[in-house]
Amino acid sequence: MAEALIRVEELAKEYRMGSNVVPALCGVSLDIAAGEFVAVMGPSGSGKSTFMNLLGCLDHPSGGRYWLDGQEVSQLSGDELARVRNRKLGFVFQHFNLLARTSALDNVSLPLLYSEMPPTERKRHAEQRLAQVGLAQRMDHHPAQLSGGQQQRVAIARALVNDPQLVLADEPTGALDSHTSVEIMALLQQLNREGITIVLVTHEHDVAHFAGRIITFRDGKIIEDKTNVANDAAAQLQ
């Protein structure tokens, strides 16, 4: 088997609240291969977001190890993690997290500002990605001038602009209606087909069934990990 894109071993995270310790993740081990589309499910408070934040190098684990693309990242410093996020990862958030009063184009090129890319290249890349998510006509619009679905598309374009290997999406359809959700899922499936590994958290079974693998969490542990015959979102839209 080829080297996994993600490998975690006994990954643990506990939060200290004064004197008592809240275990949010209790020894999770798994591999995710490059090109997979994984949905993470589970009840509220089961540790899904905690797990995603660790995968996204946004937080330090309190135990266990994590290799991303063959590199052990659990021991890296803050600056090194920032570099990993900038080069290899893309994030899609439930509430879009776009910069207000800033054009779609500037929002999308944000990650490139922290790379070494020259300005003209940055613009070209951002335009390309916006076109890819179907917003070529909306480059100069501010978030407030876009619908929720369009805003999430801008956010996806932003996640893609640095050509990441892995896109992490924590409830990307959580703030959208069901039709728009399917549109977003179609877009993600499209990207997955182009070779990008996607891990997404969702509460909705309909959404999870667009993925090829469904992992279920409970109380900070994986209780189920199964492959799934993915529904085709694009087909559903017709």
Add this chain to the structure above:
Amino acid sequence: MNFTATLHIALLALRVNKMRSALTMLGIIIGVAAVIIMIAVGGGAQARVEDQIRSLGSNIIMVLSGSMTSGGARGGIGSQPTIFEDDAYAMGREIEEIQAAAPTLRGNGQVVSGNTNWSTIFYGITPDYLEVREWAIVEGRGFEPAEMSGAGKVVLIGQTVAKNIFGDASPLDQVVRVRKVPLTVIGVLDRKGQSMTGQDQDDLILIPISTARKRILGAAQAKSRSVSSIMVKVRQGADMNDADQRMRELLRQRHRLQQGQDDDFFVRNLSEILQAQEASSKVMTLLLAAVASVSLLVGGIGIMNIMLVSVTERTREIGLRMAVGARARDILTQFLVEAVTLSLIGGAIGILLGISGATAIAELAGWRTELSGSSIVLAAGFAGAVGIFFGYYPAKKASRLLPIEALRYE
């Protein structure tokens, strides 16, 4: 990430929050403008004093007629005629340090020409007076020896008198009457401006001392040789105190004063007074600048305040930037550059405002202001420093945020 990218990020962020940026700058604008205006006003006052020193002529000592003790009652300055023309000539002759000693007789009267008249003061002088005061004649000529010895009916007039009596016409060879004595105008004096007490130094006329004594001041003066004052110019490089000392000795000797007897004259060292005034106006400039600096400081605290609010308000933005690859130091520089950019733009606007403010004060209030390049550089540098100093803490605070906590911030 390079600096242009950081600058780009900071400028974008500032543009997004125009109102907040403008308000933040306001403090700096006012502070910088205040510093420049205050230094300009203080500098103006200082320049005025310096001009006065120049107009008085440097190294001047005045000898005034003193009090004579008669039966225990002492009069004030000039209450008795105690110094004489010959005292002046003796000082000029015998004291090496003295370049010129000019006796003057002072009086006032109406200058009449045709149907215009002007009330002014006149001085009976010798040509030494013009030398002592370094006063040039811009039109016409000075007194000739024959006019000095023969009580010639001639007069030199100051600019103010010339303007008020003759307007734009040339006063030369015109005849004016002072206390009914007709005098021919032979010259016009250069402009001197205001004295340190705010008097118009150009509002006077000069006549030969013999003319004043014999023709104008009347019987009481005609036989006397006393004068109102002697104005002494000390040689360049000579010690003022030595000259002062030797003058006193000479006068005491000439006035036959016994050991232990009080001086019957007063000696006033005018340049010393002016230098003291110059020093105090320097202190005032410093004081004004210090007060204005406080407003710059307050402006800086305003920047810190708004930057701190901005860091809190933009916590999620900071989290997002970190999520997409900003390192702690990128966040630090971004906020620092924002603060410095605000204070520099504010500083630039403040400089313009300060320059126009100083000009407006000069125009409207009639105060003299002196804009100095160094104060502008100082204010600009200070504004930048304020930006760095007060921007650093909020920037550091922003950069210390953990990406996940910043992202989760509500």
